[in-house]
Amino acid sequence: MFSWFERRLDPYPQDPPRMPPRGLVAFVLHYSRGALPWLVLVAATSALIAIGEVVLFGYLGELVNRLADTPPSEFWALEGERAVWMAVLLLAVLPALNILSALVMHQTLLGNFPQRIRWQAHRYLLRQSLGYFQDEFAGRIATKLMQTALAVREVAMKVMDVAVYVAVYFAGALALAASQDWRLALPFAAWGLGYGILLWVLIPRLGRAAEAQAGARAEMTGRIVDAYTNIATVKLFSHSAREEAFARESMDSFLGTVHRQMRLAAAQDITLNLLNAALVGSSAALGLWLWTTGTVPVGAVAVAVPLAMRLNTMSHWIMWEFAALFENIGTVRDGIGSLALPRMVVDAPGAMPLAVTQGAVRFENVTFRYDADPSERPLAVLDGLTLDIRPGERIGLVGRSGAGKSTLINLLLRFHDVESGRILIDGQDISQVTQDSLRAAIGVVTQDSSLLHRSVRDNIAYGRPDASPAQIEAATRMAEAAEFIPRLADNEGRRGLDAHAGERGVKLSGGQRQRIAIARVALKDAPILMLDEATSALDSEVEAAIQAQLERLMAGKTVIAIAHRLSTIAAMDRLVVMDRGRIVEQGTHAELLAAGGLYARLWARQSGGFLVAAPDMVPEPLQA
Template sequence: MFAWFERRIDPYPSEMPGMPPRALWRFVLHYSRGALPWLGLLALGSGLIAIVEVMLFGWLGDLVDRLSDTPRELFWAQNGWRIAGMALVLLVLLPGINALSSMVMHQALLGNFPQRIRWQAHRYLLRQSIGYFQDEFSGRISQRLMQTALAVREVAMKLMDVGSYVVIYFLGALVLAAHQDWRLALPFVVWAAAYCVMLGIIVPRLGRVAQAQADARSAMTGRIVDSYTNIATVKLFSHSDREERWMRDGMDRFLDTVHRQMRLSSAQDITLSLINVWLVASVAGLGLWLWSSDRVAVGAVAVAVPLAFRLNNMAHWIMWEFAALFENIGTVRDGISSLAMPRTVQDRPGAQPLLVNRGEICFDQVTFRYQGREEAHPLPVLDDLNLTLRPGERVGLVGRSGAGKSTLVNLLLRFHDVESGQITIDGQDVSQVTQDSLRAAIGVVTQDSALLHRSVRDNIAYGRPDATEDQIRAALRLAEAEDFVPRLSDGAGRRGLDAHVGERGVKLSGGQRQRISIARVALKDAPILILDEATSALDSEVEAAIQSRLEALMEGKTVIAIAHRLSTIAAMDRLVVMDGGRILEQGTHAELLAKGGLYARLWQRQSGGFLAAEDA
């Protein structure tokens, strides 16, 4: 029975998620669609429970009147069936509704609903543009995803569960009190008006504080993650004290929102206690006056006073539920700012997979500047750039830092869209093909060879998930990694290819990470290859050993290589010298030296094969 309810909501829907709406209630509805029938059933169950509970108070008053008016010897004969009906409702119907509501809540909704939200939001964020992740803490994004999923669940469930119960219960109580005598309903109306005024003043403020608190919590978590991720840097510079101060500042901002929240909570409690005791006193006093004036029967007092006590007890619960509702609304509003961001780079409607037959790459009058950075960089990073790479040609990009080399590569990978111009591969505009097929056709080895916190095997096979063990070991040999991988081990006792490498590959040296990265790209075997400082982390002996292997890796591929160590790319088919977003010179190493231009000056100023400091 439990398993049946647990299967009612699919926590992993297969349809591709689109951008969530940025309006609050549309955002909540967007992520609640798969759960709406069960949220409706939850609301129905809560409403039925409220009706039954109010009816029981009415039956209690009727029972008191019958006990007063019926002789004892006739009581069971005249009221037996009525009491049996009450017993059936109390012992069978109410527990049955409670059981159904409990399984809907606990089995169908509490686990599957937020998991469904996490899955959809995560799939959307995975395909978010690269600039999105460059502008945010990864820990902050993760925190917002997790807390927003729970907050959406709480908002939807509290509205349907608590909202329906409270509204139906209060209306039922009001009708029941008025049915005894209309004057008995007056204290309930006054209490409700005062209660709503208090809700209107305090709860929205709690919501605003909750939004600020959610933002401060995300920022605090982001700072913690940032410190732990860069713990080696913290220790190298002996800045533990500085990190403490930086973390203390984030914690103080969070604690300030907590203090503001608790002040509002205390004001709420004090005010609520005052109006609650007034309700009980006024209902009891009015009921006794009406009874003593012989205007109502004793059963009316037996109904009204317990109702007042019940609302007195419920009021604190209702207030906390509404406060929690607005707190979660604040959390959702904070999450919207991260989860409902448009993708700046998207597949065009009808985009087709890229087909690479030859590997010709053409940059045609490409101009680009980073959006939002116009004040710091008023000039384009690339300015009317034209460059064609012939199929199978190996081209080295040379230039000072900031010349536009990495930007050119990022545009080819379509991490950003060009401002004007066009980039084509075998005549196909990269902006018109699917991003997955574009990047599947390009292998990249970067200077920052970060690895996934998984096994060595998983990291290498990331280039080709269906690779065989023999193919993985062949890639290891090509990357000169077969000597150190068998000696690797981790804290769980896993060894060799099964050893886990730590976050971003922190358990490996820079050279080891670089060789694993090269093995991963070798296994991918894409027709286009980008080497961005691919051997910068290797010592001279390993670099010399791997150069011949890189020759094999580049065989038959169109290659773009970037290196500040000019000797590593001097043997390329063609060198392209960039400066200020433009191409200044092109040619072979010998041709460029003969020209005596920028390349020749950079070559002459090298120290140990690197660009000199004033150039870099």
């Protein structure tokens, strides 16, 4: 029975992820698709339970009157059938409705519903533009995702369960009291008015406090995670105290939102107690007065007073449920600001997979600015650049920081869209093909290759998930990683290829991470290869050993390489010299030296094989 209800809602729908709407109701409905029939069922059972409870209270008053007016010997003959139906309602119908409601809530919704939201939101965020992740703490994004999923569930379920139950129950109680005598309904109407005003005044404030608290919590978590992620830097600069102060600042901000929330909660509790005392007292006093004057039978008092006491008991629960509802609404609103953002780079309608037949690459009059504001028109990182790369040609990009080299690579990977011009691979405009197929055709090794916190085997096989053990072993040998991998071990006792690399590969040295990254790209075996300071983290001995392997890796591929050590790319087929977003020279190493231009000056300025930046150069933006 439990498993049947658990299977009613798929926690992992395979529909293509879409950007959620930014409106609160539309956002909740967007993530409630699929769960809506079960939410409606919860609302229906809640309404029926409320009606059943009110019917029982009404019968209680009639029963008191029957007991007062009917001789015991005639009671069952006159009242037996109705008593049996009330017993069925009490002992069978209401328990069955409660069981159904509990199974739907606990088995179908409470677990599957937020998991479904996490899954859909995570799939959308994975396809977000690179700039989105560069502008946010990873810990903050994860916190927003987790707390928003739970908040959406709570908003949807409280509206469909608690709000429906309370509305039906109060309406029924008011009607029942009025059916005895219209004056008995007055205390309930006055209480309902006061209760509504209390909800109207306090609950939205609690919602705003919750929204501020959600943002403060995410900021606090983000700062703490940032310190843990960069713990080596913290320790190298002996800045534990500084990080404490940095975290304390966000903790104080978070605690301030908690204090504001608790003040509102205390005001709510005090006011509600006064309202409840007035309801019970006035209901009892009015009922007794009407009974003593002979206006109503004793059964009316037996209905009004228990109803008032029941509402007294329920009111605190109702208030906290509504407070929690608005707190979760605040959390959802806060999450919308992070989750309901458009992708800056999207596949064109009808985009087809890229078909790489030769590997020719053409940059055609490409202009690009980071965060370009039409009113400000900042200096272009790339300015009308045109570059043709022949199939199988190996080119080296040369230039000081800010010349636009890494930006060129990022545009070819379509991490950003060009402002004007276009980029072609084998004649296909990359803006018109799918991003997944584009990046699948390009292998990249960067100077800061981070690894996933998974096994070394999984990190290498990331380039080709279906790779055989023999292919993985061949890739490790090619990357000169076969020697150190068997010596790796983690704190769980896993060794070699099974050892976990730690967050971003922190358990490995920079050179080891780089060799794993090279093995990963070797296994991918993409037709276009980009090397951005690929050997920068290697010592001279390992670099010399790996250069021959890199030659094998580059064989038959179109290669774009960047290196500040000009000696590492001097043997490329062609060197392309960039300055301030433009190509200023092209040729072989010997031709450029003979020309005596910028490349020759850069070569002459090298110290220890590294390129020294000129003081007048503007640093390339961080996105590059």
